[in-house]
Amino acid sequence: MSDRDLSVSRRAFLSTGAAIAATPATLSAVKAAPPPDAADRNAPRMRDIVLKVNGRTRRLSVDTRMTLLDALREKIGLTGTKKGCDQGQCGACTVHIDGERRLSCFTLAVAAEGQAITTIEGLADGDELHPMQQAFIDNDAFQCGYCTPGQIMSAVACVKEGHARSDGEIREYMSGNLCRCAAYPNIVAAIRQAAPMIGRG
Amino acid sequence: MRPFDYRKPADTAAAIALARGAASSHVTAPVQYMGGGTTLLDLMKLDVMRPSTVVDITGLGGNAYRAVERTRQGLRIGALVPMAELAENGMITRDYPVLRDSLWLAASAQLRNMARLGGNVLQRTRCAYFRDTTYPQCNKRDPGSGCAARDGFNRLHAVLGTSDHCIAMYPGDWAQALVALDAMVEVTGAGGPRSLQFADLHRLPGDTPHIETTLAPGELITGFVIPGGPWPRSLYRKVRDRESYAFANASAAVALDLEGGAARDVRIAVGGVATIPWRARKAEAMLKGKPLTEAAAREAAAAEFADARPLAHNAYKIPLGKATIVRALMEAGAMEIRHG
Numbered sequence: 001m002s003d004r005d006l007s008v009s010r011r012a013f014l015s016t017g018a019a020i021a022a023t024p025a026t027l028s029a030v031k032a033a034p035p036p037d038a039a040d041r042n043a044p045r046m047r048d049i050v051l052k053v054n055g056r057t058r059r060l061s062v063d064t065r066m067t068l069l070d071a072l073r074e075k076i077g078l079t080g081t082k083k084g085c086d087q088g089q090c091g092a093c094t095v096h097i098d099g100e101r102r103l104s105c106f107t108l109a110v111a112a113e114g115q116a117i118t119t120i121e122g123l124a125d126g127d128e129l130h131p132m133q134q135a136f137i138d139n140d141a142f143q144c145g146y147c148t149p150g151q152i153m154s155a156v157a158c159v160k161e162g163h164a165r166s167d168g169e170i171r172e173y174m175s176g177n178l179c180r181c182a183a184y185p186n187i188v189a190a191i192r193q194a195a196p197m198i199g200r201g
Numbered sequence: 202m203r204p205f206d207y208r209k210p211a212d213t214a215a216a217i218a219l220a221r222g223a224a225s226s227h228v229t230a231p232v233q234y235m236g237g238g239t240t241l242l243d244l245m246k247l248d249v250m251r252p253s254t255v256v257d258i259t260g261l262g263g264n265a266y267r268a269v270e271r272t273r274q275g276l277r278i279g280a281l282v283p284m285a286e287l288a289e290n291g292m293i294t295r296d297y298p299v300l301r302d303s304l305w306l307a308a309s310a311q312l313r314n315m316a317r318l319g320g321n322v323l324q325r326t327r328c329a330y331f332r333d334t335t336y337p338q339c340n341k342r343d344p345g346s347g348c349a350a351r352d353g354f355n356r357l358h359a360v361l362g363t364s365d366h367c368i369a370m371y372p373g374d375w376a377q378a379l380v381a382l383d384a385m386v387e388v389t390g391a392g393g394p395r396s397l398q399f400a401d402l403h404r405l406p407g408d409t410p411h412i413e414t415t416l417a418p419g420e421l422i423t424g425f426v427i428p429g430g431p432w433p434r435s436l437y438r439k440v441r442d443r444e445s446y447a448f449a450n451a452s453a454a455v456a457l458d459l460e461g462g463a464a465r466d467v468r469i470a471v472g473g474v475a476t477i478p479w480r481a482r483k484a485e486a487m488l489k490g491k492p493l494t495e496a497a498a499r500e501a502a503a504a505e506f507a508d509a510r511p512l513a514h515n516a517y518k519i520p521l522g523k524a525t526i527v528r529a530l531m532e533a534g535a536m537e538i539r540h541g
Contacts, residue, residue: 041203041204041253042203042204043204044204045204045205045206045207047207063204064204064205064206064207064255065202065203065204065205067242086246087243087246088239088242088243088312091309091311094311100285100314101310101311101314102311102314102315103239103311103312103315106237106238106239106242106243106312106315107238107315108207108238108242108255108257110207111207111209111235111238111257111259154310154311157310158310161289161310163310171445172445173310174310175309175310175444175445175446176308176309176310176311176312176446177309
């Protein structure tokens with residue numbers, strides 16, 4: 001990626017297809033870009049980015065509008081992370097970013113550059129399931145399974161945060177993950193089973 | 202979502218330069234700052250907000266955006282501190298429980314990891330008619346178009362601070378704690394840094410509900426200062442349709458300084474019932490300097506809601522709001538305060 005002058009016109013920028021590295025030196029030195037004209041307003045803005053997903057480096061060209069969720073599923077092919085509401089209300093898209101649970105539907109792919117992203121596919125150690133994955137199986141903590149990747153990613157973080165000390169606390173700190181099959185009692189049981197094997201982060 | 206330029210400046214001056222001329226409080230502003238993105242991206246997906254440039258401020262350098270510290274002016278909290286981080290802060294838990302409560306009772310764990318405190322106070326209303334662009338009437342979204350909520354389903358709308366033009370509820374929680382504790386907001390912009398009372402940040406809807414704050418075009422919140430304190434005898438009580446992960450039907454932030462049984466100082470703010478973070482000054486005035494009894498609390502709560510204006514579906518918020526104030530006051534009064 002090149003440290004291009006940000007005052008370059010949008011048309012020129014789009015025609016070159018070059019990526020802009022938003023380095024402090026360039027940005028602080030230049031003025032705001034001129035407002036786009038009507039034709040440019042509806043043109044997609046593409047960016048070349050590098051994502052670190054499950055320990056692997058992925059180079060992508062994305063529309064600035066693309067969420068991390070869509071980048072994972074559509075660009076990288078990691079479809080374990082699920083799109084439920086796409087409005088930050090259901091938790092099905094939960095991933096870990098720099099060790100914290102966050103919603104990939106409310107994270108722009110361009111904004112996730114440089115951060116360590118872990119998805120459900122990155123949880124197991126080879127063929128050995130993560131203790132939380134095994135606990136969900138042992139406790140029959142799902143029916144249809146659609147919310148399960150998000151539940152498991154959220155549950156691992158819940159334990160590491162130290163918020164799995166009682167059933168009530170687990171329910172409160174897992175409230176951002178909805179399960180329309182209402183497998184909640186078994187999800188709580190799974191987290192209780194796995195918690196001692198995970199410990200606080 | 203409409204196409205936009207994404208910028209991630211590394212310093213404040215660059216961010217302000219990018220946002221020059223853009224009112225951050227205005228739904229149609231072409232340049233928008235983004236912290237955690239949990240409100241902005243939501244409203245962009247809904248086509249309610251349509252910025253042509255998104256300025257990601259999470260790369261802004263400097264300890265001032267991220268520190269939580271005691272200063273000579275009081276407790277200072279940086280604007281880029283995530284909600285979860287402040288809620289987990291041991292000093293906050295001990296000395297300012299109302300700040301902690303109002304944060305962990307809000308949103309979900311994932312959202313609290315993402316959302317920053319500067320953006321939290323600017324969270325926009327959940328009014329369904331504001332969020333759904335298929336309704337042509339919304340004075341907040343499209344000034345002068347009318348208000349679909351007034352004659353629509355308004356069970357979750359405000360009863361305090363409303364106008365003929367807008368009844369949208371302010372949905373946040375932390376802001377009630379801030380307004381109760383006389384917090385100040387630090388902002389910076391093209392005109393340089395300035396500080397204002399948090400109580401003066403949000404504007405009543407009046408006949409300009411699309412202008413939600415007193416921030417000047419392109420101004421950026423950099424931090425919050427809570428003078429005085431600590432407030433160990435403080436709490437936040439929130440009543441919701443479900444036990445967790447829901448907006449308030451009514452809430453109350455209370456901070457007390459008791460001597461004997463009397464209220465040397467009393468701070469009350471209510472949420473879920475008003476168009477802005479609502480300082481209950483009438484109730485406070487009736488309680489200050491007097492013994493804190495349940496009868497006195499009921500009388501004070503009734504006075505605060507005397508001017509409430511209910512509509513077809515939200516009249517329940519008046520008794521609920523009063524009861525929430527009373528419960529918060531009595532529970533704060535009964536708190537066991539650990540000293541030393």
